[in-house]
Amino acid sequence: MIKEGRVVAMGNFRQHVGFASFLGVLYAWGGAVVMGVHWMYGSVAALLATVGGLLPDLDSDSSIQLRGFSGLLGILAAVAVWQDIDDSPVEVPFELHLWSAIVTYVLVRHGLRRTLSRLTVHRGMSHSVPAALIWGAVTYIGYPAESHLLRVLMACAVILGFLSHLLLDEWCSVDLVGRRVNKAFGTALKFSSKSASATLVTYVILAMLGWWVVHFWPADPFSGGFPKPEFHWLETPETHSLHTW
Template sequence: MIKEGRVVAMGNFRQHVGFASFLGVLYAWGGGVMMGVHWMYGSVAALLATVGGLLPDLDSDSSVQLRGFSGLLGILAAVAVWQDIDNSPVVVPFELHLWSAIMTYVLVRHGLRRTLARLTVHRGMSHSIPTALIWGAVTYIGYPAESHLLRVVMACAVILGFLSHLVLDEWCSVDLVGRRVNKAFGTALKFTSKSMSATIATYAILAMLGWWVVRFWPADPFSGGFPQPVIYWPGVHESGPVDGW
C-alpha cells in the first residue's frame, strides 16, 4: 500500500480481511461448480479462508483489531471442542460441556495470542509457507467430519487464506509508482527465517503434523465423493434423516 509517496510494508486489517474473504468466496463458488460441494460446506470454507487470512498476525501483540480476531478464533475453538465432546462415546454432563468450552475460549483468546507474541518475532517464521501448511494440517486433523474430502477442502481453504495474507504483504512492499522495493520485501513468502532455532522448530512441528495427517489419509482418498448435509427432525421424521436443506 502506498501513502503520500511512501511505502507501507504490509497490508492493513481491512485489506487482509477483504482479500481473504474474496478468495474464500471464489474458492467456495469454484468448489460448488466444479466439485459439487454443498453450499453449506462452501460457506464454512469461505469463513475459514477469511480466518486463515488473519492467522499470520497472531504473532503481533499491538493490533487492536487482532484482539477481536483472537476472540473469534476462541469462539470457533470452543464450538469445535463442544462438538467433539458431543461426538464422544462418553456421556459428559452439561456443566463439563460448558466449562470445557469456556476454558477453550479463554486459552485461545488470551493464552495463544500472548504466548505466540512472546515466542515469535513479527514477520518471522509465522509469516512463512511452512506455517501455512501447519495450519492446514491442524484444520485437516481437527475438523469434525468423517469425510476425508471435506477435511481436505477445509484445510485448503485455511491455507489459501493464509497465503493471501503473505502475498498481500509482499505486494504492499513494492512501490510501483516510485519503482522501488521496501526492505520488508521477501519477509513474508519464505521458507526460512534468520532464526535457525525458529526455522528448525517450525519444520519439526510441520513434520509431526504431516505424519499425523498421513495416519488419517485413506487408501482411496477420492472414494465416496462429497457428503450432503443431513438434518434430523425429532418427532417429525422418525423413519430417518432428511437429506439436504
C-alpha cells in the same frame, strides 16, 4: 501500496480481510461449480479462508488480528469442546459441559495470545509458507468430519487465505510508480528466517503434522465424492408435528 508519498510495507487489516474473503468466496463458488460442493460446506470454506487471511499477523503483539482472532478462536474451541463432550458415549451433566467450554475459551482467548506474544516475532517463521502448511495440516486433522475430501477442502481454504495475506504483504512492498522495492520485500512469502532455531522448530512441527496427515490419508482419497449434509432433526416426529401444528 503508496500512501502520501510513502511506501507501505504491508496491507492493512481491511485489505487482508477483503482480499482473503474475496478469494474464499471464489474458492467456494469454484468448488460448487466444478466439484458439486454443497453451499453449506462452501460457506464454511469461505469463512475459513477469511480467517486464514488473519493468521500470519498473530505474531504481532498489538495487531487487531491477534486481539480479535484469539477471541474468535476461543469461541470456536469452546464450541468444539462442547460438541466433543456431547458426542462422547458417556453421559456428561450440563454443568460440566458449561465449565469445560468456559475454561477452554479463557485458555485460548488469553493464554494463546500471551504465549504467541512471547514466543514469536513479527514477520518471523509464523509469517511464512511452511506456517501456511502447518495451519492447513491442523485444519485437516482437527476438522470434525469423517469425509477426507471435506477436510481437504477446509484445509486448502485456510492455506489459500494464509497465502493471500503473504502475497498482499509482498505486493505492498513494491512501489511500481517509484520503481523501487521496500526493505520489507521478501520477508512475508518465505521458507526460512534469519533465526536458524525458529526455522528448525517450524519444519519439525510441519514434519510431525505431515506424518499425522499421512496417517489419516485414505488409500483411495477420491472415492465417494463430497458428502451432502444430512439434516436428521428435520425428520424427527417431534419436529414434524411441531411444523404441522
